Amino acid sequence: MSYEGKMLGQLKMPARTEVEEALLIALFRHNGVIKEFGSDEEIVIEIADSFGLNQEQRAAYLETVYRKENRVKKSLLWHRLLFRAADSLAKERMVSRPTQTLSLTNNREWMLTEHGFDKALRLSNIPVAKKDSLSTKSFEVQRIVKELNETPRLANYNPFDRSKKTSKITKETTLRKRGFRQAVIEAYNYKCAVCGMKIYAPDTLSWEVEAAHIVPHRAMGKDDICNGMALCRLHHWAFDIGWFTLLDSYKVEVSSQAGSLPADFGKIGEYKFLKSLSAHSSKIFLPSRNEIYPHHNSISWHRQNIFHQ
Numbered sequence: 267m268s269y270e271g272k273m274l275g276q277l278k279m280p281a282r283t284e285v286e287e288a289l290l291i292a293l294f295r296h297n298g299v300i301k302e303f304g305s306d307e308e309i310v311i312e313i314a315d316s317f318g319l320n321q322e323q324r325a326a327y328l329e330t331v332y333r334k335e336n337r338v339k340k341s342l343l344w345h346r347l348l349f350r351a352a353d354s355l356a357k358e359r360m361v362s363r364p365t366q367t368l369s370l371t372n373n374r375e376w377m378l379t380e381h382g383f384d385k386a387l388r389l390s391n392i393p394v395a396k397k398d399s400l401s402t403k404s405f406e407v408q409r410i411v412k413e414l415n416e417t418p419r420l421a422n423y424n425p426f427d428r429s430k431k432t433s434k435i436t437k438e439t440t441l442r443k444r445g446f447r448q449a450v451i452e453a454y455n456y457k458c459a460v461c462g463m464k465i466y467a468p469d470t471l472s473w474e475v476e477a478a479h480i481v482p483h484r485a486m487g488k489d490d491i492c493n494g495m496a497l498c499r500l501h502h503w504a505f506d507i508g509w510f511t512l513l514d515s516y517k518v519e520v521s522s523q524a525g526s527l528p529a530d531f532g533k534i535g536e537y538k539f540l541k542s543l544s545a546h547s548s549k550i551f552l553p554s555r556n557e558i559y560p561h562h563n564s565i566s567w568h569r570q571n572i573f574h575q
């Protein structure tokens with residue numbers, strides 16, 4: 267048995283497969299990404315805590331003698347065990363390596379792949395069908411997010427994707443859907459573009475805000491950031507149904523029908539939901555880069571086809 271193997275046994279350290287599972291769960295809990303392991307990092311301590319490691323187990327180190335350089339390198343046994351578990355997960359394509367993730371996010375981090383995401387869900391007893399509503403990052407989805415962010419903005423942008431097959435659901439279309447959703451809600455910093463509502467679930471795994479299509483999916487609207495907008499559920503519904511639209515100046519325009527509603531309609535307690543929209547004389551909250559602002563070709567289509575004047 268190797269020196270390292272002997273130490274792991276003597277100190278009764280957890281088995282590598284157990285560490286792999288704990289790592290997948292930790293990745294899931296941390297939005298799908300964790301930084302490279304360094305000492306005193308939250309994640310290293312968190313996983314050690316999950317195993318209830320004692321001080322001796324956390325502090326034990328290995329000494330490797332480099333004869334050529336005539337020096338001894340010390341490394342923490344727990345870090346090596348974590349690294350080996352992550353390395354083995356990368357070989358099984360459950361996570362992407364920091365060098366691979368770097369090209370997507372500019373950060374050296376381990377990221378879940380779709381395969382690893384599925385396994386993390388199973389280990390956390392969460393149905394895989396819930397994936398669509400979670401904001402957990404995965405390598406494959408993040409690749410789409412990057413692509414969407416880098417799509418050049420065209421003046422003569424066509425918001426329709428005629429090849430969109432509305433009925434056929436493939437693995438590619440579900441990834442694309444999640445990529446669109448992630449890219450849009452990230453662009454709007456998880457806030458509703460109209461009211462600024464920003465809230466996540468108590469377990470922090472999902473956000474209330476939704477990625478709305480401006481030219482909707484059913485009209486073959488493209489899954490591009492500039493054909494989308496982050497909206498809370500109430501504003502998403504009101505936008506899709508035509509209660510309000512956007513002007514080219516990005517100001518909100520409310521349907522004249524709002525004026526003829528019964529007095530007790532469109533109210534949340536004393537808050538007048540529709541009236542407050544028409545009082546909205548300022549612009550909606552926009553992303554930080556104007557290349558991904560809602561496109562005028564999309565919003566003018568919405569004004570003409572969805573909005574009830």
Ligand SMILES: [Zn+2]
Pocket residue numbers: 458459460461462463497498499500501
């Ligand atoms: Zn809202």
